[in-house]
Amino acid sequence: MLSRNDLLIYAVIGIVAFCTFANSLGNDFVYDDTRQVLRNPMIQRSELYGTALTSDVWAFKGGGDVAASNYFRPTFVAWMIVNWKLFGSAAWGWHLTNILLHMAVCLLLFVFLRRMRCERFTAAAIAISFAVHPVHVENVAWISGVTDPLMSLFLFTSLILAQKYAEARSSMNRAIVFLILSVVTYLLAIGAKEVALFCAPLYWLIFRNTELEEKRSNASAVKTALLYLVAAVAFFIVRIRVLGALMIPVDDPVLGNHAFLSIPKIFLFYLRQIFFPISLGPAHPIRAADVGIIDVVIPVIVSALVLWILWILARRTEIQTFGLALFVLTLLPVMNPATFSNEQLVHDRYLYLPLAGMLIVVVPAIANWLGKKDFASRRLVAGTVFGIVVLALAAKSIAYNGVWSDGETLWRHAVAIDPGASHAWQNLAATTSNKQESLEASDRALQIRPSPGAAVAKARALIALGKFEEAVTAAKDAIASDPAQINAFSLFQAYEAQAFALVRLGRLDEAETSLRSARERLPIYHAALTEKLAVVLYTQNRKPETLAELEAVRDKARNEYLNDSKTVFLRLGMLYAEQGRKNDAKAALEEYLSSTADVQDAALVGERRQATELLRRVSSK
Template identity: 25%
Template sequence: MFRDQISQRSLTIVAVCVFLAAITWLVFGQTLGHGFVDYDDPQYVYDNLEVTSGLSLHGITWAFTHSYYNNWHPLTWLTHMLDWELYEGKPGGHHFTNVLLHTVGVLLLFLVVAQMTGALWRSAFVAAIFAIHPLHVESVAWIAERKDVLSGVFFMLTLGAYIRYVHRQTLGRYAVVWILFACGLMCKPMLVTLPFVLLLLDYWPLNRIRNERLEVGSRRLGVSSQSPSGSYGEPRWSLVRHLILEKVPLLALCVVSSVITLLAQGDAIVSISRLPFWWRLNNAFLSYVVYVRQMLWPFGLVPFYTYPKTALPGWEVALSIVLLIGITAAVIALRRGHPYLVTGWFWYLGMLVPVIGVVQVGSQAHADRYTYLPQIGLYLALTWMIADLAKASRRQWILTAAATAVIAFLSWSAWIQGSYWRESEPLWKHTLAVTPNNEVAHNHLGKLFLEKGLIDEAIAHCQAAVNSLPNSPMFQADLGTALLRKGLTDEAILHFQKAMELEPNRTERAKVQSNMGNALLQKGLTDEAIVHFRQ
């Protein structure tokens, strides 16, 4: 009979894995027919000479010894090189790798959560939401965001290795955790928060901060996944100290990764003079709440969210702070009966810290891709809370129907969101439809129309971008290029001059000077043009 139960459980696990893979490919299979987009794909793939040279010893050396485009993620570069080796410039192959990696991450998440909690169906629902939530479309459908899905696989593998280590704490098993974590950091440094997630898992569901020894079995570790009210005691602080010290080798990796990241992203980190600290902090509070709203209502998603042009709405900031404090207080108050709320909520808060904007990289207010791993915490907390409430009411059919409806709704929404990523033009037109004054969308459309020879349309969009953000050297230079194509040389020169004044990067300034030289040549000012070409 025991063997029959094991066999039935194994069949259920296989069936769930097949279902999870099916819905993932149902939503994202369309991307195999998509092209590249002009948003980082050129720099990461088809215009990158190191990538288009394929996988080689030189390429491997370059990946590990260079930071490029303000990032050091050598394993991510190696996957792009391998893709080019396999598919060359065919975007469908590159998309296939993204979807495949995402599918592996989904299956690993299900297996890891099920192993920790013993709750198959709850774990399956968490993995299903992770698989098809529209917020994750950007991470999967965007080739240049390979680092999300690749780091996600190593994140899940690290969790799985950690569970094995918890079963039997040997140096060899800890070394596997350390190596997998190091690999994850070499895919995307945002994983520096993983040791904090492990501490949360020590709290629930592994229950390591109360018990020196864990129950070891084929079904579960630590406490029951049901966690009845009042059954979760207070932590033993001597064990907490031990568990923190246990993470020191992992924290050492975090320090090294953080230093490398700061050095690599030096040019991309926005200075306090451009974006004051209080503004960043207020935007961080707003972003935490915005991500929750987008999780619950995943519409109006775009690849770039701009900052308000004047000031952040004070009432929204205040409301966000009140909501965050209120939710945190409720989670702490309910911790004994519902410990999963602590793990889930602080997983979400903690994993977002590196990208919440206090240290601002780039000019976006927030980004869908940042939620790829952090929102797993919310999926866990909400799934367990709703399932516990439904169990108390003894109306399981309602829960099953609701879960089915949620999966169907999210699949439909994600499929539509994924369709916008088929090409650059529909992506940026959708962005403008959602955020009409989006200067990044205007500028990208301007360059697209310029490539198509639609000069007037290009000038209109480039001018709109400059009007929205006049201190952008890139926008000034692109408008100058469009005006030069129109034959408006004097106006083009004015914008090239402005771009050179604003551009802090020597390489980018040199490109503008080359355009300035071409404009001066058109006016017959050869000597002045030569000066700019030489510079």
């Protein structure tokens, strides 16, 4: 039964965690949220749920048959589906569940530590420090950053169930239930984020501790822990089948010796963020290392020294040993620069669980040191210092929450932190409300590193400024990119921008040629591109050909994931109404409204209003 002190600590941890991130409730959808949530039909349409749960996270950008990313995360996708059902496009609801999830992780961390016989106030200090740390802002205040807290929720639940199994083996039936639930929740953790694949050895530590207490052989702990390793391997095999590859190459990767030499530098960055979280942002000026004293030699020496100190501390108690294992195992996957682009080698959000591990090593060491000091006011001094540290961390988190309030604020902050990040300037170009600034930002992105995405951003900025001739040139640059350097959706956007600019210039034949070429290169967007081609043909008064093109892609429009594809039915409804084909017009318009009913994309609001009004007029005749 819980004591009053434990209940009080639970309340304090929960309240502190909630209050630290409460001001993020007013934040909007930013960065990946706009695509991953607002324009993701796979979490919005119930008939696509099965495909969503068995595809990579970004499958909605393509046709669903080819992986668009390295992320197979069914638990995360399920989380998004539930949130969409509950809140739709109301951002506050998504932010609320992020905060509540973080609260739950903080409480589970405390429960786990207490079950590991960590002293009550030491466990509370760890959980509270974890709750308020500003490196968590990216995980909590950013909707799409929830993967780490979601993974942590199931991982700590699984570890607690593993503890229960180890303690209940005298009642085998009851113990087996705990073991099965533990393995299942471990799989859910892996399904939230692949980092959990590396956490199987943690279970051996849990079981080993019990074996040592009961003076049993370590062999039993190894055998039981192997179940988790088997589960991890099974998930990994499924992941390869879903993605169709072990790893999909990233844009602008770190290659050769530079990747290996960069590891100490990256490690020191993460240590700095844990102990001195002053500079926070979605981009950091950390690039691949070159051979030299500053980039390699000093980081190697300091990293070795830190790891040696951590090892000395971790050997003192079982809980600290576990903490070091948690820190290393969850940081290890993000220490491979070859799997990241050069501009995005590090992110604050990757420290969500490693931070817990570090705190589990360091806080008990500090508590043990203080316990050996003999002065009357040591508790008062320790409590005061701890309070000041927590308040400072919480204040930093609260202030940084505001940076994630909207896209423009976020990327202004990013380019201030890392002015050499091309992707940050590109995102600023896409989010700023200042048209001229958008053009300047896209130019800056191209100057730093020419990329198809930056060229598309420039084309869009030029269109907004009415500079259509220049927009055509920028779009052509993107289209002419090396196919290995441009993803399908960016290529679609490039063709779309080029066609729009050509239409505005009155060069309809060129627009038609461009869109027909696009359909050949991008069969996964055939219907979406046909809708744009139909507009060009209609503008040329080629109505029979327009109708034939649209009618030929009705089945493709039903199956493609892009919302643009559904506009085929709106165009058909408009053409049928113009020809007096009342029943056909009604059917097409109703199908358009039905297929976009769950989609809450601002870009579709005007089209749906137009379709509703036209349907009303057609029905009243």
